[in-house]
Amino acid sequence: MENFTTVTKPRLVALWPECLNVHLTKDLGMIPFILHKYHNYDSAIACYGIEDFPYIEAEVKGLKIDLVENRGDILTDGNDYLAKKAKEIDILFLIGIYPFTLSWIVNYKTLNPEGKIYLKLDANIYWMNRIDFTDNLFGILKKCDVISVENKRLYHYLNKKWPLKIEYIPNGFYNFCSSPNVNFEEKENVILTVARIGNHLKANEILLEGFKLVAEKIPDWRLKLVGNVEDHFIQYIHQFFTENPELRDRVEFVSSIENKRVLENEYRRAKIFCLTSRMEGFPLVFTEAAKGGCFIVSTELDSAFDITNDSTFGELFPIDDSHRLSEILLEVCNDNVRLEQTTYEIQNFAETNFSWTNICNKLDLLLHLN
Numbered sequence: 001m002e003n004f005t006t007v008t009k010p011r012l013v014a015l016w017p018e019c020l021n022v023h024l025t026k027d028l029g030m031i032p033f034i035l036h037k038y039h040n041y042d043s044a045i046a047c048y049g050i051e052d053f054p055y056i057e058a059e060v061k062g063l064k065i066d067l068v069e070n071r072g073d074i075l076t077d078g079n080d081y082l083a084k085k086a087k088e089i090d091i092l093f094l095i096g097i098y099p100f101t102l103s104w105i106v107n108y109k110t111l112n113p114e115g116k117i118y119l120k121l122d123a124n125i126y127w128m129n130r131i132d133f134t135d136n137l138f139g140i141l142k143k144c145d146v147i148s149v150e151n152k153r154l155y156h157y158l159n160k161k162w163p164l165k166i167e168y169i170p171n172g173f174y175n176f177c178s179s180p181n182v183n184f185e186e187k188e189n190v191i192l193t194v195a196r197i198g199n200h201l202k203a204n205e206i207l208l209e210g211f212k213l214v215a216e217k218i219p220d221w222r223l224k225l226v227g228n229v230e231d232h233f234i235q236y237i238h239q240f241f242t243e244n245p246e247l248r249d250r251v252e253f254v255s256s257i258e259n260k261r262v263l264e265n266e267y268r269r270a271k272i273f274c275l276t277s278r279m280e281g282f283p284l285v286f287t288e289a290a291k292g293g294c295f296i297v298s299t300e301l302d303s304a305f306d307i308t309n310d311s312t313f314g315e316l317f318p319i320d321d322s323h324r325l326s327e328i329l330l331e332v333c334n335d336n337v338r339l340e341q342t343t344y345e346i347q348n349f350a351e352t353n354f355s356w357t358n359i360c361n362k363l364d365l366l367l368h369l370n
Helices: 021-025 027-039 074-088 099-111 125-130 135-141 152-161 204-217 231-243 260-269 284-291 302-307 322-333 336-353 356-369
Strands: 011-015 042-047 064-067 091-095 116-120 146-149 188-194 222-226 251-254 270-275 295-299 314-317
Touching: 011 027, 011 074, 021 027, 027 042, 027 091, 027 356, 042 074, 074 099, 091 099, 099 116, 099 135, 116 356, 125 152, 146 152, 146 356, 152 302, 188 204, 188 260, 188 284, 188 322, 204 222, 204 231, 204 322, 222 260, 231 251, 260 270, 260 284, 270 284, 270 322, 270 336, 284 295, 284 302, 284 336, 295 302, 295 322, 295 336, 302 314, 314 322
Parallel strands: 011 042, 011 091, 042 064, 091 116, 116 146, 188 222, 188 270, 222 251, 270 295, 295 314
Antiparallel strands: none
16 A cells, blocks of 8 residues: 555545444544544445434534444454455554454455554553453554554553553544633533433442532532433432432433534533543543533543643542542532633643544554554
């Protein structure tokens, strides 16, 4: 394969058979889209087409869908796709270390030795330490031309531990609505979270318990949880309001919001964004909250240190510690000066460090050099 030029569009394909519409505005879709829009790549997502993709018509216009035949086994279906298409693909974009992605790496390089592979680990230290890294596995990973992680702690950790070069490429945000920066005057006394409500790893019960502990001392603040509620959590919510009826008017549940402008407005109105997750890679809600000028309160996730610039634009607390969370909320909710200052500073910080356009400028350079 010749080096990329402005005359010949490099063909980049993200292979993820189970891609859904929602994934098109996450890293899986945004990286190919940004490389297409700003760097002239011919970008596509290779997937089953399980559902319609309305985001293709507006949010990620120009990104293509390439259908993978669905025979019921991701590993085999992906390899069958590569058997037909590998020689047409200049760059294969994969996410995560799984049996199927490892198989695709080997097959793609066998079929198209000159092709390039970008592997985005989408990882945290816990996940990486669960994997048995053998010489054979490292041999497969060495076939990748660019391997990246999303947070700085894991970047330093893996570069010391692995006989591979790992790049730091975080997740980002994109200004779909061409919105102006947020003014503090737009914001309300709202603590916001956006997640799969009730999922064990999201630990939303810690947020509810933490808010309950401090609610009397911050009477003019509300809690808003955006996202579909998992069935098993409905009983918990019912019990929570039965035991705390005074909070019914101060805790609001809103189903998942797919409209980007409506979701953006939730971030713009909230003064605080709170994530209580027990485990994460680099959740995109962090970058959306930073773009929305939110003060970030989070568990001590590796990515939380990055998005808050080591607690400059937020406060972190131990996992499952609702008491410490309540103490932080009491302190921050009563510090309007810090909240206002953070609204402006975190937006500037996010624009410099977590804009998808800036992130993909670096990735494009790496793909040319490697």
